[in-house]
Each structure stands twice: as C-alpha cells, then as structure tokens.
Amino acid sequence: MVRIKDIAERAGVSATTVSNVIHHKAGKVSPELVEKIERIIREMNYVPSLSARMLANESSGILGVAVGYPERSLHLPLEDPFVASLIGHLEHAIRELGYYMMLLTKRSMEEILQESRAWNFDGLIAFGFSQEEFEALREAFDKPIVTIDSYFDRRYPRVCNVGTDDFDGGYQIGRFLLNRGHRDILFVADNDLGVDHLRWEGFRKAMAEAGLEHLDDMRLMVPWDYEPRLRRYDELLGLLRRQTALFFCSDYNAVEAMNHLRRRGVDIPGELSVAGFDDIVYARTCWPPLTTVHQPVDKKAALAVEMLGRMLRGERVDGPEPKVSVHVVERQSVCAR
Amino acid sequence: MVRIKDIAERAGVSATTVSNVIHHKAGKVSPELVEKIERIIREMNYVPSLSARMLANESSGILGVAVGYPERSLHLPLEDPFVASLIGHLEHAIRELGYYMMLLTKRSMEEILQESRAWNFDGLIAFGFSQEEFEALREAFDKPIVTIDSYFDRRYPRVCNVGTDDFDGGYQIGRFLLNRGHRDILFVADNDLGVDHLRWEGFRKAMAEAGLEHLDDMRLMVPWDYEPRLRRYDELLGLLRRQTALFFCSDYNAVEAMNHLRRRGVDIPGELSVAGFDDIVYARTCWPPLTTVHQPVDKKAALAVEMLGRMLRGERVDGPEPKVSVHVVERQSVCAR
DNA sequence: GTGAAAGCGCTAACAA
DNA sequence: TTGTTAGCGCTTTCAC
Secondary structure: OOOHHHHHHHHOOOHHHHHHHHOOOOOOOOHHHHHHHHHHHHHOOOOOOHHHHHHHOOOOOEEEEEEOOOOOOOOOHHHOHHHHHHHHHHHHHHHHOOOEEEEEEOOOHHHHHHHHHHHOOOEEEEEOOOHHHHHHHHHHOOOOEEEEOOOOOOOOOOEEEEEEOHHHHHHHHHHHHHHOOOOOEEEEEOOOOHHHHHHHHHHHHHHHHOOOOOHHHHEEEOOOOHHHHHHHHHHOHHHHHOOOEEEEOOHHHHHHHHHHHHHOOOOOOOOOEEEEEEOOOHHHHOOOOOEEEEOOHHHHHHHHHHHHHHHHOOOOOOOOOOEEOOEEEOOOOOOOO | OOOHHHHHHHHOOOHHHHHHHHOOOOOOOOHHHHHHHHHHHHHOOOOOOHHHHHHHOOOOOEEEEEEOOOOOOOOOHHHOHHHHHHHHHHHHHHHHOOOEEEEEEOOOHHHHHHHHHHHOOOEEEEEOOOHHHHHHHHHHOOOOEEEEOOOOOOOOOOEEEEEEOHHHHHHHHHHHHHHOOOOOEEEEEOOOOHHHHHHHHHHHHHHHHOOOOOHHHHEEEOOOOHHHHHHHHHHOHHHHHOOOEEEEOOHHHHHHHHHHHHHOOOOOOOOOEEEEEEOOOHHHHOOOOOEEEEOOHHHHHHHHHHHHHHHHOOOOOOOOOOEEOOEEEOOOOOOOO
C-alpha cells in the first residue's frame, strides 16, 4: 500500500505538503511542487485510505440508505421492482454527489441506528418505515434525514420528505377514464394510508367534478394479504363485472388482478378496463400492457439526494414538500366506452 | 460520541481492558470486571467506530459487490429483476457472515479497483464483466474474488466462480417439452456465450436422446438489441408458427416474445407453447404465467458468499466449480400435444 | 510555502 | 489480570 508518507519521501517533501496538493489547497504549495507531486502520485498509483480519512475528519462521506418493510410480502425489499429501481437510482445519484452509499435492508431500527453511528453516516435516506420507527430514528440520529413517501404529521429541522404528486396522479387517471367514457369505475386499494389516501382523494375529485354521485361507493378496499385478496375478488366478481373500468392503486395489484380476473373468464380490456399506478416494469411485461400513472423513480431518487445534499451543505429546506410530478401513460388495458 | 476511553475512565480501568471485554478475549479479564464493563458499555450506549477499527486492523470487514453491464439494455443494473434479487440476497448473506457490503454498480473496472483499495475490501463479488475486465481485476486485486455466472477459461488461486447447472436446466426443459408431446421446438437465444451456450448444449442433448435430427436447425439466434429482435420475430413469423413450442434462453426474452406474438395474433399456449429460463418475477406476472426453469437466486447468493467466506478463512476452494441446481416449474404457457 | 507534531479511536505487542 | 505504549494513514494547527 502506498501512503502519503511514501509520496512525500519520494518527492523529498513533508506529508503535509502532499496532503495539500491532494486537496488542491490553492496557494499553499508552489506550482512546481504541485506538478511534481501530482506526477508522483500518479506514478505510484496512490489511493487514499478512506478509513484513515474518516478517522481524521469528522465526516465519513457515507450516506446510509435504509429500507423498511418490503412493499409487498416479498421476501426481501429488493424483490420489489419499485424499491430495486429506486435504490439503483439512489446509488447513482449519491455517487454523483461525491458520497458513498451504504445499504441497510431488512434491519430493525435499532440496528440501523447502531450502524449509522458505527459508520458515522453523514446523512440518511429512509423509506418504508412506520411513524413510530421514524420517530425513533429522528430522535436518535441528529444528522440530516430524507424520507421517501412517508407522510407523517409533523415536520422537523434536518428532516425532509420527498414524495410524488399522488393526488394529481389520482386526479389525472380519474379524468383519463372519464374521457374514455367510463362512468362505472371502481377505485381499488389495500389500504388508506399516505400515498394511497392521496390517490383516492385525487381520483375522488375527478369523479366529483364529473358530477358523479355516491362517490364513496366507488372505493373498494381489499385485504393486504395475497390469498384473502384473491378470495375477495372472487366473492365480488359480480360487482367487478358490473363496472366498465377498475383503477388499482398500484400496478402490482392491477397486474395480479388482471391475471386473476382473466382466469375467471373476464376479457380485459374488452369487458373491463384496468388501470394502475406507479409504472413499474411489470406494467410493460404483463398482458395487456397496463395503462398506468407513471412516476419517475429516477427523478425521485435524484430529488431525495438533492435535498440531502442541500441539508449537508447547511441549507435550510423548509417550504413545501418536494414532489415529483406524474403523468398517465396509455397502453392497452383501457379501452374507450 | 462515546469512546473506549470514556468507558475505561468510568470503569476505572485501561482502554486495553475494555477492548478485551469487547472482543471477548477469554481469560484476559476477570469475570467481575467483564460484567461491570459490559454494563457500562450498555449504559453509555457505546458503539465502536468502524473507521478506527478499520485503520487499526489490516482487515476492513467490507466485501465489495461489483456489477458490470446490465443484463439487458436497461438503464441501471438494478432494473433487472434477476440482478436486483441477487443483490438483495447477497446483502443478506454478507451480513450473516458478519461483513458489510459495499455496492458498486455501473462503474469502470478502474473505478472498481480504486475503490476496492480505498476501502480496503477484504474480498469482492463480481458479475457481469467481460473476460478482459475480469483479468484486469484479478491482476490488480489480490484478495479473494468470487464471480457469478462468469465462465472463463482458466482458474486462479483466490478466485472462484459460482454458477447454475445451466446444462442440466437446458436438458430438463428439453425433456419436459418432449414429454408434453412437442417435437417441433425452437431454442431461441440472443447469444452463444457462457450460460446460454450451456443451456443450448443441455437442450441439444435432450433432443438427441429423443432421436431428433437436424438439431442445429432447432436453434434460432436473434439480435441482442430490442428493436431488431422484434423485427426478426416478424420476419420469422412463418417459421415460428410452424413450431409447437419455443424455448427461450431467458424469461426476459420469453415474456417479450409472448406479448409480441400475441400482438401478431398467435394464441399462446393454444397454438404455440412457450418456455423460459430463470424464473424471474415476470414469469409470474406475465400472461400466461410462464413455464420455466427455476434457478434459486437465494441459494446462488448464499453459495457465493459461502465460497468467499471460505477463502477469507484461508481455505482452498479448488475442486469442481460450485453450482446451484435447477428445476422446471410448470405454469400455463406450455400445453400438451 | 513548507514542515513538525498532535490527534482521530482502536488494537496488539509487550511490560508489569 | 491489567496497563503502557506505539502505531494504523490522514488532516490540521501552528511555528518557521
């Protein structure tokens, strides 16, 4: 291993001087020396030791990315295509910002806190946690935190949530279905929290504007767990067939339901149109390709990292919650009435 | 921050003693002291600084996971469900082994080498690299390396490849299709390297055993890139329809082709059966659900980490290349003839 | 413009 | 059984 000392010796200078050229401390080193030392650094293929740097600095240069419960009951969070994609983009954006990413999945909040301290993370990006877990995190971790899709009551200093314009997404897809002539539409979700609640509100608004009535009857809540959910679809088959369109609050549920309903003899989109939300990869690989609300995962990751970057620079980030906007992508699962 | 020194002071002992109880150095500390110090450690909520530890030890406790080109032309490697799942399981297994994982995606070999040195990785898991890249890695990184699905010519000390029984998988699905009465089968792949070559060899063997002839005519090579590939399917539509079954070398291609052929009016599996390989999540979300060769990603990740663990412990790992075995999972895309 | 020295928190060889 | 000490590689203050 090549150390600063080795460079220094070879150049006949002190370690301090080498350190100064590494950090481009302008005016502290004479131009000739800078050039010479830089050459030697290259020649000797010097790579700084990050552990030594971390120890000497107060900052570690590492951002933690903590992922809570898997979206669905999949075994690991990364099996969820949305989570996987998000993490891929986060890694990219974090590196662009000049930091390293340390990924923590499937860990208890206690472990996350412990590792954050052990590594001395400069900041944390977290998603998929309950409000209590989040509170515990906030309490114990005093560096900047960015959450994603976590709509909690209060806001704190050094904490920021990045979201999606879920309300608008619900509204847009509502409008879209209305424009295609649908009136008998069911909004299907497996919970009424955060994101899904906003999607419903947006959807509801579109329906209200169109003068539809009994809006609350347009919402169908189905079980969170797989088996009961499919059973529910069977029980409600009559109701479902009486609709002309179904809007599922997530692509995941939409694709699953399409396949299930087709197994029960329902022709999609001939008899029944289906729309989703998220535009995960399944939306393209399923049949028929799903008309859905696209949310830009790449932008979301970039936004999260940008907010964290600002906080790291000491900027304040109050003001409205940053959100990425969405749009409907039309494929073939919705047809006109 | 609580340091060892703080614990030592509070306990009225030296830092060494505290360090010794932290590392459970048996017999070096009296039981009473052990208990007292452990209590204080808990009370003060002490968390060791990893950077300090890394610096003091020769080992970093970090394993690098480097991912090369995305399997398909997706933007980021993590968009590939196979890669995402693999990484999820790797993270899990690496943690179980008591190490930390540092993920490096979409980076040049030069960057990978640099970061490996900067972090002083104890070992590396790499996949998705070309032979040249791999050679460069091997040359410059002298710690244990495990590759996944990289079938290169020679073997080296401190290097190990973990694979799948691709030959057997090809053979099994070949047998399966034959058993279902298919004789006019096409093996479709977009390359003839490593994994895909072995799958073909296995498939070929099954066909040969069944007494089929003109085996090389049973293989269809299609372009690697998306647009040209679909065009090719159109050009060959006649040929494809004359078959009773298509076996695609990857689920990815199988799902894509199913959707494309259906768009061209082909009834699957009525007219034409389709099988894949890998059992990625798409195989369950597509329509019809895909009959495919399941490869256990979790076991593969566990095996890779296990091999790395052995090398880290100084064990030799020559002998036959470790492989996970596969099996056909029957869903609905293949029907009997 | 340059260098000596101290210190980041932890570990391990050696002394007591 | 316990403590003293040096050192891991880098940064930074301060003196020259």
